[in-house]
Amino acid sequence: MKVIKIDKAQFADGYKALQKVYKLFGPVKEKAFYNFKELVDGRQADLSFQNTRLSPKSIVFPQSEDMFTYTLDEASKDANQLKPVPEKNESRAVIGIRPCDAKAISLVRMNFDTQEYKDPYWLNLFNATTFVGLACDSPCQSCFCTTAGCGPYHEDGLDILLSDQTDHFLAKELTDKGAKLMKAAGWKTKATAGLEDKKKTAESKITAKISTDNLSGADTLALYNANFWEDASFACINCGTCTFVCPTCWCFDIQDEVHAKNGKRMRNWDSCMFPIFTVHTTGHNPRETKLHRVRQRFMHKLKYFVDKYEKGIMCVGCGRCVSQCPVNIDIRKISELMNKQASKNICAVQK
Amino acid sequence: MDNPYLPYSVRIDEIITESEDRSLKTFKFVFLNSEDEARFAYQAGQFAELSIAGKGEIPIGIASSPVEKGFIKFTVNKAGVVTSHLHNMKTGDIMGVRGPLGNCYPWEKLEGKNVLIVGGGFAFTTLRSSIIYMLDSANRPKFKDITVVYGARTPGMLLYKDELIEWEKRDDINVHITVDGTDDPSWKYNVGFVPPITEQKAPQGNEDSYAIVCGPPIMIKFTQPVLEKLGYDHNHIILSLENRMKCGIGMCGRCNIGRELVCKDGPVFSLSEVNQTPREY
Structure with a gap:
């Protein structure tokens, strides 16, 4: 080289x-x-x-x-x-x-x-x-x-x-x-x-750290059902800034737009923080509360992606979501909560 | 590069109003370019995105069967922007179909087995596709007993009534039709919700039998304990899920239940697979 x-x-x-x-x-x-x-x-x-x-x-x-x-x-x-x-x-x-x-x-x-x-x-x-x-x-x-x-x-x-x-x-x-x-x-x-x-x-x-070492072996449902999510999501206002600034967030929406007789189908960035992202036409929403949505974002980045691709976490540590979140939700703190919870599950399995 | 977002152009060939409240219509489509039919080769249980220029797309289960050639069929409930527009379209109108998408019912595993089909409401579409497929003379010997429990709110809400009557007459399939309630004194079939009728009519499950369940969430919820009681293993209970979708090819990010994408890894999952997810559907 x-x-x-x-x-x-x-x-x-x-x-x-x-x-x-x-x-x-x-x-x-x-x-x-x-x-x-x-x-x-x-x-x-x-x-x-x-x-x-x-x-x-x-x-x-x-x-x-x-x-x-x-x-x-x-x-x-x-x-x-x-x-x-x-x-x-x-x-x-x-x-x-x-x-x-x-x-x-x-x-x-x-x-x-x-x-x-x-x-x-x-x-x-x-x-x-x-x-x-x-x-x-x-x-x-x-x-x-x-x-x-x-x-x-x-x-x-x-x-x-x-x-x-x-x-x-x-x-x-x-x-x-x-x-x-x-x-x-x-x-x-x-x-x-x-x-x-x-x-x-x-x-x-670079002194700030994210803890993820226990996540890949952890039980998904135990992490999902952990009791810290309510506290972790309490301050979230679902503004979507984190997904907007994140370099690894890729979710998108597809919409049709028509002017007179000319139309186009386009895609636009979307965000898992918005309730409409998952709502069914019946009104039923599988991720109805902000707890669901905040949990989805972190579980996707730090657990689902890890398990799906086995290439590590879906986060590169750029820190944008940390510095720009209006209510100071910090992925490093959430990952620590998840990682601690995961270590409990691993211990429980070993016992 | 093939563009997986590009629908095949189709013409509406026939529109059948299925239900007495006119909320359910079946659309029969013919491909504008005949070679697209081969590209659309599908199996029972898959879905497609119906695409209307200026309105958008909607994921709908394929109601026609792979053994039916020359057309594809979808039964659509009038609910949102795209489906309401579709319900007002006419025979001869041009629109698009994108697919087939998702996985199918596990046909390799189902071969040589007894198959119990439990369906409710307008979720019966891919089950109709499956029944037509299994009853095809080339395929029927591949399966043991076939039992169908199908229910709707009223007799007028049942889909595919002509076919139900025909299946009733056959001796190579056991059909149990039920309605939640009716004031029609001439109604000669069952009255009752799908779960209790399943408990009364469905055969015992064993390692040689599978159950495919498709219906509203409440029906699935109360059918599960019935099937467990009948002896169906969680690996042998097959569900078809739905979630809000856009791309249908696993990219837009909204339909996941945990790490599984309903559009691409599903929509068909076994109950034991679903039990390992956060069940966000």
Whole structure:
């Protein structure tokens, strides 16, 4: 695996070259917050950010996405028949995605890229995108990636990993896709140093932890029926912020929208925090109370997903839900409650 | 890449009003492109998304049977936006069908066994598909005794009345029809809820018998102890569940009961499988 040195002075030229080949996305500051945006008109990614307010999941999974169009005009021979929207497969690259968010995309892939069904919308955007990661040297207080199966220099889901070395970047090429982008940018100076030293320092800065070690062996129903859920969900106002900012939340709704005779079927982000998410037409709702819904969110991330895929938890420790929840519900505290409960069940089974 | 969200275009070929209150209609569809019929190859117990441009989609069990060719049938209760619109559509109208989706009844396990079918209300659709499949002359020898207990609120709410009368006459299937109540003095079948009628009429269960149960939650709840009493093992009690769905292919995230997705891992589960989930249905 090659490591390339990019002087910061060379970065702007590389950008220009890349913008000819790729549609670029990167973090930019708007008002008080950073978010990932398409970089148009020579705009550069601002790599001095700590983390973005929203995750970059919308780059492969837009908040609202057209799936089909149709006409309701009975005079047309295609009336009422759905036509897929044209595939989006122009080359795209995201510059400066954090390793946690990149790993999140590779977790979400397990949902959209299955043996039985492939989601063409998600996969077309994913396959067309090159992920250029930026390692985290100054994590937020709410970050807990190192205990969430990830880390500030984690490479899963990335094509290139950049490390900021003050006057230059070190770029580790991780895939062929990454090598192609480096070539297009004209960055080719071989580096003599590696990323290892800074990686260790960065990892040691992350002190917050999530406890999950007992969860995979635990009894699902004992966890589900544990008595802490009422207290844990008491403050929740079901605003859905946690699912909105979460890089691993993928739930969506499908809706039809019609203007005059022209219609489209689209999908929009949805949230398990909303009562309507599961309500039947009869009015019956299997997840009627906020206790049900809060429990669903944490059980899905920390237990159902763990059991279904055996690839760890569905959380990468980005800390967004922790820092943005208006009532301070903290996945690290919930995981500790779950993990403690799970250890009781394991002991009970062993006895 | 195949697009699993793209429905096959179909034409409404026939609409049959099934119930006296007109809330249940059966729609017979013909594929606009004849090759789509082969792509839609299905088994009894599966469902599909009925798709109406401008309105949306609705998951409905397939009421036609794999042994019936040239069309597919769905019986639809008028309830929400899509189904209300569908009830107002006419023969000849164009819409979409997406599927088949989900798993089917466990036909490999059911072969060589006695099969008890317990159905209530308009959940009888995939059970009708199953009965037609088992009674097909090529398939009937594969199964031992077939018993059906089917109930509705009133005689006028029973689905597929002509077929019920025909099955009644056959000697290779035992049919027990019941209604919750009726003031029709000429009613010659059972009166009573499905669980007690099952207790009276259904054969004892053993390792050679399976029960398939499909109906409203209250019926399932009270049928379960009856089947246990009759000796049916939890592995041999087969349920078909439903939940709110959108994608139907395991991606949109709402229909799960624990780690199982009703749309993709189900809708058919054994009672012992359901017992291991949080039963959020």
